[in-house]
Amino acid sequence: xxxxxLGIVIPLKAKAVSQNWATVEDALAKVLSTINSQTSSNFExxxxxxxxxxxxxxxxxxxxxxxxxxxxxxxxxQDEISGMELQLGYEFDRCSKIAKGMIYxxxxxxxxWFALDADxxxxxxxxxxxxxxxxxxxxxxxxxxxxxxxxxxxxxxDNLSLVCGSTCVINCALxxxxxxxxxxxxxxxxYGKIPHMEVKNHLAENHISYHIPKERLVVYIRDHGxxxxxxxxxxxxxxxxxxxxxxxxxxxxSAAEYQDLGIKK
Numbered sequence: 072x073x074x075x076x077l078g079i080v081i082p083l084k085a086k087a088v089s090q091n092w093a094t095v096e097d098a099l100a101k102v103l104s105t106i107n108s109q110t111s112s113n114f115e116x117x118x119x120x121x122x123x124x125x126x127x128x129x130x131x132x133x134x135x136x137x138x139x140x141x142x143x144x145x146x147x148x149q150d151e152i153s154g155m156e157l158q159l160g161y162e163f164d165r166c167s168k169i170a171k172g173m174i175y176x177x178x179x180x181x182x183x184w185f186a187l188d189a190d191x192x193x194x195x196x197x198x199x200x201x202x203x204x205x206x207x208x209x210x211x212x213x214x215x216x217x218x219x220x221x222x223x224x225x226x227x228x229d230n231l232s233l234v235c236g237s238t239c240v241i242n243c244a245l246x247x248x249x250x251x252x253x254x255x256x257x258x259x260x261x262y263g264k265i266p267h268m269e270v271k272n273h274l275a276e277n278h279i280s281y282h283i284p285k286e287r288l289v290v291y292i293r294d295h296g297x298x299x300x301x302x303x304x305x306x307x308x309x310x311x312x313x314x315x316x317x318x319x320x321x322x323x324x325s326a327a328e329y330q331d332l333g334i335k336k
Contacts, residue, residue: 078181080172082165083120085146096124098190103133105192105333111199115179119168143252166257191237192290192333209281210240215289235291236267
């Protein structure tokens with residue numbers, strides 16, 4: 072596709088709200104490694120966060136990638152708020168960082184946008200696959216994997232967009248970009264207005280052409296201690312049910328296939 076460039080925006084959790092900052096740094100390094108392994112270089116990537124990783128340089132670790140510090144708002148204070156209010160605080164933080172990343176990349180000739188969580192891996196053909204379908208205004212990545220890192224179990228998923236935020240690529244014409252970050256500016260962006268689980272309905276209702284790639288392009292990393300959804304499994308009954316389900320659906324790939332996904336076995 073001529074003049075194609077994917078703008079990848081990665082909102083990074085703040086050190087102050089992480090359970091283990093080293094885990095966050097390690098997860099991001101793995102994500103950047105999969106970006107660095109892309110077979111197409113038609114992308115620009117920016118990581119937006121309160122804190123830059125201390126163990127490595129983003130620019131050196133991954134091509135076409137950079138870091139932008141987020142200073143406009145403090146991260147949600149876990150000592151002062153909890154429950155749904157805290158959840159909304161996390162989402163405000165995430166979406167505001169995505170908006171700042173879009174502002175940063177707006178002069179880089181980006182034609183398509185992709186919001187990528189800082190702990191989800193990309194297949195090496197991710198960018199090249201999106202690039203092959205210029206006729207579509209959006210892409211929904213429904214086919215992918217859950218990877219339970221602590222026990223090495225990989226599960227195929229066919230409805231990834233319902234549970235993972237790293238599943239929507241849009242043409243730049245579908246999203247406004249704010250001129251500066253305010254307490255409401257994130258709502259100007261597509262990602263700040265449309266929750267990932269509602270993207271397909273939104274596109275269909277507005278008659279926007281979208282494509283669901285047949286390839287499994289995204290790996291949603293689970294159980295590393297930094298997933299916001301982890302609190303759903305604190306009770307022992309759902310934990311046992313999840314453990315059984317993981318093993319019943321476990322997949323085994325070849326060494327080359329794991330490598331293409333950025334998974335080290």
